[in-house]
Amino acid sequence: MKKPSNFNRRSLFALPYWLYMTVFVVVPLLMLLFFAFYNNGHGFSFAEVTKYFTDSSQWATIGRSLRIAFLAAMLCLCLGYPLAYLIAKIKSQKLQYLTLMALVAPMWINGLLRTIALKDLTTLLGWAAGEDLLILGLTIDYLPFMIMPTYLVITGIPRSYLEVSADLGAHPVTTFFKVELPLSMAGLISGFLMVFTPAVSTYYMSEYLGDQSTFMIGEQLNTMFIKDNKSGAAVIALVLLAIVGLSVVLTNALSRLGNRRGGLY
């Protein structure tokens, strides 16, 4: 007997998941908001927020973080998209999986350990730490996050679309720009975001691979956190949240624009 209500009891399977996500995702984010205005136990006020936004040097740090993360994400995109594309075009399915595994496998070695290893390697090669090295490090570390979604989307494009395009006389390059690229936009964008957001907030990478001039917003949050200034850290965390939120909205808008213009034809 089905109940007239449109709520299906079988969806209760998701209950543990909802519970977990509420406690560990939603509540902590609300606590961030609380702490940002709680002013380290001195009552509710905008003091911390005002202090942050009236210091002009903060804006430079935000701008610098955005720039470094953008460049790293762009590099990841330029490297990751063709890589994903080439892997998706490998004939043997087995070889495809193996290549992907090989790309992801270094993550079994902890990220911090790999960062220090990169630093040691570049020191050996006489390459000084700085913005260039930081961007390279971010690119290397987050490349798998770019490749995975892009690969999935590209392999998801039905072969028939490409055949139809060829049958209709389109040059492969035309097919790529008119069919494959627009259809893989979604993967590209989620890949870009998955590189951009950790990159904009990195702190240990900029500490070890960067120099004086790469002081980033994540490092700032970390300093506040270590010094037990919870409200100050919460304000910066909210700024980072806003940056991430904005970039999601922006990229979504961009992809919608792209879809309208591109589409299948």
Place this chain on the structure above:
Amino acid sequence: MAAIFILLVLAVLYLPVLLLVFLSFSDGLQYYTELFTNAHYLQAIGNTLLIAVVASLIATIIATMAATGIIYLGKKSRAITMAVNQLPIVNADIVTSFALVLLFVGLGLNNFGLLKLILAHVLIALPFCLLTILPKLRQLDANLIDAALDLGATPMKAFTSVIVPQLVPAMVQAFLLGFTLSLDDFVITQYNNSGVPTIATVVYGAISRRDIPNAFKALTTIILAVIIIVLIIMNVRMGRVRQGKKLSKKVVAIITAVVILLAGGGIVPLIVHNLTPRSSVLKIYNWEDYIAIPSDGEGRDLVAEFEAYYRAQTGDKNFRVEYHTFTDNEELYSKIKTQRADYDLIFPSEYLVEKMAGENLLQTIKLDQLDADVVAGLDAAILSRTTDYTAVTADGAVDPNQVWAIPYMVGTVGIMYDTDVINGMATKTGIDTTTFEQMLSELGFGVLFGAKYTDATTGTTYDSSKFKSHITMKKSARDSVGIAMLYAQAARIRDSITAHQAQGGTADDFDNTELSNILNMQDQFTIDQARQILQEQIRVMNPFYENDNGKKAFANPNDTRFAYGLFWSCDAGLTMGENVDDNDEQLTNLKFYAPYGTNLWTDNFALPIYGKNTDAAYAFMNFMLDADNAAANIDYVGSQMAVAGQDADGNNTAVGDLKDDYGFDENADDFSYDNSYVNAVFPPEYALTYSAIMHNFDPVQETAVNDLMVSIQNQAAQLTENTHGSPQVIQWVFLALVLAGVVVAVVYCVSHRRPQTPPVN
């Protein structure tokens, strides 16, 4: 060409790792033996595996159930669920970590270190697991579940016997993804860690003083080997799949076995760990790399020696030391204050002793519980400087039988300089090493702020701002701001010291009150003054702010960026002691000088109130303060302990011998290499006299000082950026364009190789 491109990228990804592999063999198989014999490392590896396996297992199960539930949801609730799922994926991990810290503090999950980490790591894996499983579930035939339910199966039964078996490949994939992400994580682990060592935290602690532990280079090789084996197995397995065999039960069995093995690797040490009664465990929480536990296996391991000694003494064969480390006073404070960790012995700095004693977080150390020899062997000169924070007072009178803390390490703040770099720059600056040393003794910390020095005999003026961009400062707020305050009052300090010396004053009768007041002024006016000085310093000297990188830069002979910088004497002692050439010969280009009127710091033995094995803690203090053991420890750490160099009869103790071994010469000046090294390790007499201790700030001023330092770093970054100029941006945009061009070319080539249908005319 495509293959070359892929291989090239793979090479870049693997190159840093391969360097570690290469280095792991630099001492035969020694590093591997070390990896498998060091209990601390094994525990960290066990914890890492345990967390990764358990967390991704939980995440896979929750995600599978969730996916089953979600397909029955209405459009709107599904959209909301998926949006929330997206949150942790796109959210910056540092924000997630910090938010989790707030949650755990709020929930009061204090002493549940491992549980906290597992719960946090579920969050790393869960959203990705759901995204892996959900599409696979959609491909299943929904009627199957309905059929099972119609045939009388309960929803749970339908779930376990119809859905799960079909989802096994997707679940394995989800598990592996979660496992990978968990192993890779550093930030979430570091933020939510309350004393559970993992691979990431051990590496982090180690690099703050030295380098990647050699054993972890070996570990990297082993992981890489595992990766290669997994790839080969996959290769073979998938070969079978292609021959038409389904992903069989065998594969599932193998994967399950591996999972159990991995989890076992973590659980077994955990069980062993919990079986030992608390009275057989001494929990110590010390600064990273701040006791003689040699990572290269050479020299004395004092913790292991103490274990053996205490086992023999008490007859308790199960006794062991659980030794954890921190990298920051605040980390120690929050672990005791907020998390109430039950450490028996901790090592707070002087101001933290004050703060913790004030908040009733410490037990006093009863001196009659220590060996009389040990108490008698403490260095009186050092103790006389530390009484104002160690003394226990009741009704205004000092209790002679107990103290809040006993100094463990004592040192100064001073300037480490590289004579090679200074001489190399001499043509540009007009200042050679001899001149620089004159400036240093005359100007003190002034050389960090661009002060000028005029040679009285020749009348030549030397300008320390010639070293612009070639000096280092500390990121640490207390140190940078403190030194700025000392510099602001340099004239006053110099006058009072000169006056005292002119009167033929001795070490004992110098009144440190004025100096102490200067270093501990916390009013808004002084903080503003410090801000101005530090801002001016950015403009004039453009210093490099560091906490640990500086040591490495000075230790590296190929790195000639820095001529001198602000250092803690313990770091200078460590760096100078390890400054050897390829043939292990001591190099003498690094020297250290602590100016008159410097800041005297200490790190101390203290007993937190939540400790449970005070007896063993006292025994450990006795053991460490024994002169022979102390000498070994000083030699390793590169910093003075509060153990006297001479006994009551005026004979040298092992500590005094060590000073002589280092070549200390009373008649030579402070700038001879040997004396400057000894002065880095053992605070010189003048520094014990003319120095002040920096006390605890009140919370409001402390926040102000910390904020000031963040702001200074922002400004320093801005300035360096401006001197770099904007070409960097253009350069990268250009590179991006070039790469985009390559992309198009590659894609063009590849697509051209595809068979084409002839165009229709």
